Amino acid sequence: MSEAWEPLSEDVHRTLQLLLAGGTEVDRAYQAQIPHVSMKPGCTCGCPTVDLRVDQEAVAAGPVVQRSPVVADGSIQSADGEYIGEAMIFAFGGYLTTLEVCVWDDLGVLELPLWERLNVQCRDHP
Template identity: 40%
Template sequence: MAEQLSPEATATLRALLTGSDPVSNALLAQIPHTRVVRRCGCGCVTVDLEVDRTAAAPAPPHDNPAVNAWYGAPHSAGVMVGTEGGYLSFLEIYSVSDEPITAWPDPASSNTEQVRARTSSTFRAAKTRTGTAESGGVSCPAGVAEASSDG
């Protein structure tokens, strides 16, 4: 069963999608129409997303992930925003830690480096069908579990 985005996931998406370019604008406009459909099975905060396509337009063509950011604190972690067909499809966190990251990094953190995949060829990441993301040897080893309404 689908559930609403948490305030922390919403804040993370908004922070990562800042910009005045057409892709960021379109993806930002999708956030109010986005629901969580699956959660990662490892216990991290990674979520698969689904947008009500009757309520929001797709983003123009772009590379995927649409955004990748690296947070140095409180965890060394990467966060990616992925899309499918121009619509938000996942918000993924990954790190080199053996422990799952159970909270989104503070979007206001001054220790954030963003790499927008559509403008940089130095970083590429891929999301597999099992819900894992791999980049530079780091990944979330679990697949994604169905979202539940009990939180």
Template identity: 40%
Template sequence: MTEPLSPEATATLNALLAGTDPVSSALRAQIPYARVTNRCGCGCVTVDLEVDCSVVPPAMGASHPAADAWCEEPEDAGVMVFARDGYLSLLEIYSSASDPITTWPEPRFVGR
């Protein structure tokens, strides 16, 4: 399975990686080349990502997670983006709610 990122996932990634530091900039440049390769089995919107490494360089020095934020609206949830070998690899959403979160937060609610 590979499919394009949804506009909502793309907006969440852009909000998470909005910094001006070199790692955020390099990861943000990978977003147009990222594809969804898998979805979380619980029903939430968490996705595994794969980047076309032939067209964009790695983000040297990316940590784990590469960026994270807590969003209090529309519901309490955390979002994190992970990189493997300098490339986007996972966009995750989590919360303490019993039901899976099925939508990405609006970018204005993603604070770092």
């Protein structure tokens, strides 16, 4: 299945902003990429995982130096506050590449918007 790249949805845009709100220099560098990112579905199971593509020529600062491919993450909570999964941002070559969303299968479909379900207190990706 070949999907076309499209502008970020409001949900993905807000999710990226929240996950990258840690205030570090690396967070700020990846935040600067967000206006230059397009997306397409990243999974065939129906989850909200998306592939990300940065217009590298439009990013003035160039690639971000990062040791881990996991740039940021946060837990996903149900409407009643239960831990039901995780959202992770991956980057390769210094550019954002994936917003991976993992929700436990037996809980059913995740109610969107995703950004309203995030708990971003667990951080620290050198």
